[in-house]
Amino acid sequence: MNYHWNWGIFFEPNPMGTGNYLDMLLSGLVLTLKTALLAWVIALIFGSLIGVMRTLPSKGAYWFGFCWVEFFRNMPLLVQLFLWFFVLPELLPKAAGLWLKQLPNAPFWTAAIGIGFFMSARVAVQLQAGIGSLPRGQKMAATALGLTTVQGYRYVLLPMAFRIILPPLTSEFLNTIKNTAVAITIGLVELTGQARSMQEFSFQVFEAFTAATLIYLLTNAIIVTGMRFLERYVAIPGYISGK
Amino acid sequence: MKHFRHIGLALVATFAVSQAGAEELTGTLKNIKDTGAITLGFRDSSIPFSYLDDNQKPVGFAMDICYKIVDAVKKELKLDKLEVKLNPVTSATRIPLMANGTIDLECGSTTNNAERQKQVAFTNTHFLTASRYVFKKSSGLKSIDDLKGKTVVSTAGTTNIKQLTEANVAKGLGANIIPAKDHAEAFLMVETDRAVAFVMDDILLASLVAGSKSPDDYVISKDAFSKPEPYGIMLRKDDAPFKKVVDAATAALYTSGEGQKIYDKWFTAKIPPKGLNLNTPISAELKNEFAKPSDSPIPDDYK
Numbered sequence: 001m002n003y004h005w006n007w008g009i010f011f012e013p014n015p016m017g018t019g020n021y022l023d024m025l026l027s028g029l030v031l032t033l034k035t036a037l038l039a040w041v042i043a044l045i046f047g048s049l050i051g052v053m054r055t056l057p058s059k060g061a062y063w064f065g066f067c068w069v070e071f072f073r074n075m076p077l078l079v080q081l082f083l084w085f086f087v088l089p090e091l092l093p094k095a096a097g098l099w100l101k102q103l104p105n106a107p108f109w110t111a112a113i114g115i116g117f118f119m120s121a122r123v124a125v126q127l128q129a130g131i132g133s134l135p136r137g138q139k140m141a142a143t144a145l146g147l148t149t150v151q152g153y154r155y156v157l158l159p160m161a162f163r164i165i166l167p168p169l170t171s172e173f174l175n176t177i178k179n180t181a182v183a184i185t186i187g188l189v190e191l192t193g194q195a196r197s198m199q200e201f202s203f204q205v206f207e208a209f210t211a212a213t214l215i216y217l218l219t220n221a222i223i224v225t226g227m228r229f230l231e232r233y234v235a236i237p238g239y240i241s242g243k
Numbered sequence: 244m245k246h247f248r249h250i251g252l253a254l255v256a257t258f259a260v261s262q263a264g265a266e267e268l269t270g271t272l273k274n275i276k277d278t279g280a281i282t283l284g285f286r287d288s289s290i291p292f293s294y295l296d297d298n299q300k301p302v303g304f305a306m307d308i309c310y311k312i313v314d315a316v317k318k319e320l321k322l323d324k325l326e327v328k329l330n331p332v333t334s335a336t337r338i339p340l341m342a343n344g345t346i347d348l349e350c351g352s353t354t355n356n357a358e359r360q361k362q363v364a365f366t367n368t369h370f371l372t373a374s375r376y377v378f379k380k381s382s383g384l385k386s387i388d389d390l391k392g393k394t395v396v397s398t399a400g401t402t403n404i405k406q407l408t409e410a411n412v413a414k415g416l417g418a419n420i421i422p423a424k425d426h427a428e429a430f431l432m433v434e435t436d437r438a439v440a441f442v443m444d445d446i447l448l449a450s451l452v453a454g455s456k457s458p459d460d461y462v463i464s465k466d467a468f469s470k471p472e473p474y475g476i477m478l479r480k481d482d483a484p485f486k487k488v489v490d491a492a493t494a495a496l497y498t499s500g501e502g503q504k505i506y507d508k509w510f511t512a513k514i515p516p517k518g519l520n521l522n523t524p525i526s527a528e529l530k531n532e533f534a535k536p537s538d539s540p541i542p543d544d545y546k
Contacts, residue, residue, distance in 0.1 A: 001342050001344070002341075002342050002343075002344070002480065002481065002482075003343070003362070004361055004362050004480070006361075015402075015405045016405060016408055017408070017412070086435065089435070101435065101436060101437045102394065102437070104419070107421070184399070187396075187399070187422050187424060187432075189399055189422050196399065197399050197400040197422075198400075200334060200400030200401060201400060201405070202358060203358065203361070204362070205335070205338050
């Protein structure tokens with residue numbers, strides 16, 4: 001291969017005048033983490049609400065949850081972000097649309113909320129499965145103790161269900177981080193975006209993407225390790241994850 | 244006896260090979276001779292340099308130049324037949340595909356600059372373009388100073404966004420600069436009023452405007468963020484014999500007046516697939532360059 005390797009490129013000043021190329025990648029990482037964390041908070045809140053709704057006796061709640069999940073789960077994330085960013089403001093009344101378009105950091109908010117909703121559908125399905133996997137007697141026992149439905153979920157069902165689905169939730173969190181890469185399509189220059197900028201400026205393609213790959217792997221390794229500790233900490237002896 | 248005949252054949256074959264070897268072909272030329280094929284990298288939407296027409300066939304100004312180079316290579320190697328393979332590239336894949344030998348020439352709109360010459364080589368310049376901005380006529384932005392405090396878009400990873408950032412600091416514009424994924428999306432930002440201006444190579448702006456829903460609504464600025472920068476056909480670095488053939492071919496094309504003819508075909512007449520006319524007559528700088536072809540990456544060399 002006729003390629004001029006230059007691993008020292010990371011310490012050469014970048015053309016934007018914001019330090020060297022490594023600084024550029026790290027600022028991308030910061031944006032990736034900010035977007036992923038906000039998206040994950042949104043995914044957990046909405047995912048939990050919708051997941052619970054799908055297990056309630058109420059038909060209306062079940063159908064609302066069903067529609068939510070199918071809507072957000074069945075469209076490619078790339079298409080969803082494009083819709084929220086470019087199409088939604090055109091459908092609103094002109095003033096509201098203009099306000100939305102001129103919001104500072106619009107790509108960031110759109111990406112975080114869009115990815116959050118997309119992931120919430122996946123969290124909801126997992127929580128529903130977690131609640132569904134509990135023995136039916138648990139719900140009855142909660143009722144027999146005189147707990148209301150809310151109290152039953154709060155003190156009996158959810159603490160168990162969340163512990164059971166913790167390992168798959170870890171993968172979903174990692175997915176959230178990886179999914180932020182899609183946000184370059186709406187102009188969010190996160191880690192992948194910065195790697196692309198770097199290769200366009202310097203033409204050192206392989207170095208740029210090798211670095212991005214390593215940074216993603218390292219970040220995810222840290223998160224997996226952290227989640228393993230959390231799993232062990234909340235494990236219930238005798239249950240699936242608590243050997 | 245049979246064995247002897249085999250040995251004889253082998254000897255003849257060896258002789259033939261060493262005869263061919265006497266020309267001492269190396270690098271890309273040797274590859275082309277051995278395989279009987281040359282591979283051109285093309286872009287799918289770099290109008291009018293290299294893009295797909297309605298038959299999904301790559302056409303354009305840079306493609307025409309590349310086919311002239313192919314003819315010259317064929318003549319140089321005295322081949323009766325030279326197969327031309329076409330391989331799509333993007334701005335992200337053009338370097339790896341050039342480095343690993345997938346493509347021999349990149350026929351697109353790649354800026355020739357010193358930074359990139361560390362990685363690849365370029366033949367004589369086929370176009371010069373300066374960094375300007377497009378805006379809606381209704382917003383009436385006359386000069387770069389009118390961009391003060393406004394939202395301006397450019398494409399991520401381009402030299403244009405770099406120049407915009409520098410001007411923003413140097414002139415104290417305080418403009419909000421947002422990066423877009425590609426040119427089409429950046430233009431969409433101006434079309435939907437998300438940004439007031441899009442900073443890009445003026446020729447790309449002209450093609451985006453010509454292809455938009457209402458070309459009359461848009462204006463390209465007189466003010467420029469940069470001197471005109473050269474575009475070149477890209478080839479592998481450190482392959483002097485091949486570069487010599489390619490440089491000779493492009494130089495002959497430009498000085499003969501045929502270069503001007505091909506230019507007019509793509510920039511001042513209707514082009515496929517939709518019959519757009521970019522209405523961009525040849526600039527004085529490019530005319531000079533065609534008279535005295537150069538592969539210099541330095542904008543100041545083109546005056």
